[in-house]
Amino acid sequence: MATSPQQQLEPAIHNLADKGLNLFAILAYTTLPESARQTLTHFDFPLTTDTRIILIGHGGTSLWSHLKIEKQTHPDPIDHYSETAAREFADHVLTGFHYQIVYPGAAPVALQQLGTRAGWHTDSPLGLGINPQWGLWYAYRAALLTNAPLSIRVNTQPDSPCKTCSDPPCLSQCPAKALTKERPIDMNRCARYRLSAQSACSDQCLSRNSCPVSTEHRYTLDQIQYHYRHSLQTLRNYYNKQ
Numbered sequence: 001m002a003t004s005p006q007q008q009l010e011p012a013i014h015n016l017a018d019k020g021l022n023l024f025a026i027l028a029y030t031t032l033p034e035s036a037r038q039t040l041t042h043f044d045f046p047l048t049t050d051t052r053i054i055l056i057g058h059g060g061t062s063l064w065s066h067l068k069i070e071k072q073t074h075p076d077p078i079d080h081y082s083e084t085a086a087r088e089f090a091d092h093v094l095t096g097f098h099y100q101i102v103y104p105g106a107a108p109v110a111l112q113q114l115g116t117r118a119g120w121h122t123d124s125p126l127g128l129g130i131n132p133q134w135g136l137w138y139a140y141r142a143a144l145l146t147n148a149p150l151s152i153r154v155n156t157q158p159d160s161p162c163k164t165c166s167d168p169p170c171l172s173q174c175p176a177k178a179l180t181k182e183r184p185i186d187m188n189r190c191a192r193y194r195l196s197a198q199s200a201c202s203d204q205c206l207s208r209n210s211c212p213v214s215t216e217h218r219y220t221l222d223q224i225q226y227h228y229r230h231s232l233q234t235l236r237n238y239y240n241k242q
Helices: 005-018 034-040 062-070 077-093 111-117 187-195 206-210 221-240
Strands: 023-028 052-059 099-103 138-146
Touching: 005 023, 005 077, 023 111, 034 111, 052 077, 052 111, 062 077, 077 099, 077 138, 111 138, 187 221
Parallel strands: none
Antiparallel strands: 023 052, 052 138, 099 138
8 A cells, every 4th residue: 555745754854864864844935025935937837736745954963974984076065965865865755746945946946935834043243043952053055846745844943043142253353344143144245345356255154253142052163164165156246247
């Protein structure tokens, strides 16, 4: 007798966690805000009231450890690893049902809004979501659309750890002065500083590093530098076109 996707789900989630992908959620398409739903209309997927969004992420250093152990040689090792794991998950759990991996990919997906609906984070002064368990040290790694009959799987909305931070070091440690209590991060100011010749944030974010929440899960220096060197190149490409 064939097993249902729901019956296959728990072992598959554990398998993802064993690969370092230890955050998982299932959302209903109909519960998303309009702006998030709109980004999903760009994909060739029949969106209905039964559509589910599967969100896969990681917290802490375990994913990076797996990549180092497996000695990834792909030009974009994290996306390649995550997409491969997401496809293996889908092929195992979603057999007989339509699915599509929409992230990683070229088209934008409202990941922050999905993460909010999943109960993964609250806002932080840095413009990054902050997770009560992982702090600022987590990331979205894959998102899938499917018509498989899966139960919704989200966390309750967490309390913001930023609310109890009386003297936020992330504000004082920002050399670009891009952060204040009164307004969201000035992304242009941040980017311009990172691109400057004397920048102290070319391969890391001093404000992010100073956050006292869940410091035990902070990425290793080589992982931090890997991400920020890639984002710096993205900034160079963007501003060179302006």
